[in-house]
Amino acid sequence: MSTSLPLLLEAEQLAELLSDDSYSLLILDTSSAENHARLHIPGAVHIEPKALQAGTPPYPGKLPSAEQLHDIFSRVGLSPDKHVIAYDDEGGGWAGRLIWTLDVLGHTNYSYLNGGLATWVNEGHPVETTINTPAATDYQVTVNTTPIAEVNDIIPKLGSDDFGIWDARSAGEHNGSKVLARRGGHIPGAVNIDWLELMDRERNLRLVNLEQLQQRLNDLGLSKDKQIITHCQTHHRSGLSYLAMKILGYPNIKGYHGSWSEWGNREDTPIANN
Template sequence: MMSTSLPLLMEAEQLTKLLATDEHKLLILDTSSAENHAKHHIPGAIHIEPKALQCGTPPYPGQLPSVEQLTEMFSRVGLSDDKHVIAYDDEGGGWAGRLIWTLDVLGHKNYSYLNGGLAAWVNEDHPIQTSINTAQASDYQVTIHPAPIAEVEDIIPNLGTDNFAIWDARSAGEHNGSKVLTKRGGHIPGAVNIDWLELMDRDRNMRLVNLEQLQQRLDALGLSKDKQIVTHCQTHHRSGLSYLAMKILGYPNIKGYHGSWSEWGNREDTPIAND
């Protein structure tokens, strides 16, 4: 069930007020580095090691963890259907976006993203905690909802069709094949390249860039809301942010390709362009 009372994109001032009430059953999940979480975090936050959101198994380490791994992780942090998750990280939204994509896969729709994450929270002098929190564990039952997941088989038949588009969130060098991290370099034919770093406003403590201007840019590049959009990077970490940005903009039909380029570029049967 989607929460109607809390916004998907939450500002630090809003969360500060919420922390002073018991009106909402908040579960604050910090996907910052272990070092940054130990140094300072939002009061009550529970840490999720970022890499735990990926299976970590070569050659496609970014794929979804197993049901057993997901069950253990989300039971440990105390997730339940009545909890409203506040997701944040220390890097501008990649890992927090990956977490939100994972929650979509689990069918958990009660969540918000803290705009700017730890940077906005700390730099704007909101309350911090240094002691480590331990959640009251839950018995979370994992059900995989495949709609947010893109596989190779979802992509190849749709290449070149009018109602389908791909957002490649990697760097320009990775996209054009000059920087190769797999057996083959380049990009999925027809993919549009917008580097995930271009979604962060460093002058506003790593908040998302102006959303109206971003929408105009996406529309101009053919990444419009009337299409099914698949987004990827190397391991569906950076593309967690592009997925999140589209969620916030209200895109109705988006998928995260969890195999990402580590799969596409290492297979022999996937088409590649270098234009």
């Protein structure tokens, strides 16, 4: 393998790679089960999106157990030599959650297919319906906590100049007019950019212009010199904001996997509504 693949991969690049044996690719599709069965990129292996979350109330978005992670990634055939291509059918939320999970596992050989299934299908690339079952591996799970934010990582940093929070929920969830937990509102100081604003609908759900996104983040105080925590309700939508910051080269980002389902359901967490 002469050169590494870019983190942000275009459909044309992946189309060429499908016939290139110099890369040990593992294409992981986090689309819905229905869409995966209907069509997918040739060779793609399905991961049920919800399998990337523990699913345990009242904080369903938390990281699955080490045993669950072992089972998921052994089943899909992950091994240290594989370069993962992550994609989904919704513009990057679940694919971003997958990439965050890979960071937690310490597996950093990955790329995101820009625009995912929408780009691939709408621009005429080949698809298949065959359900791919790769040879299982015995994937040894070691959890790297660096990409993971917990409540106790956030509260002491609130108001710090070197700290920022990206709330990827809708404006209504952020301002407390739409309540999806016992309490509504947002973490004090959190900046709201809805994950949907990261998708360019004129370009088949590719990420929006990255220079403009970086300028917007800078203007809102979410610059690269800060530690940034991203969250939504269950760290699904904020998978896309985490991924966008990875692509932009942010050195210190964490995904708050408890997200608002934890923060808004606890009684000891500060909340703002302005």
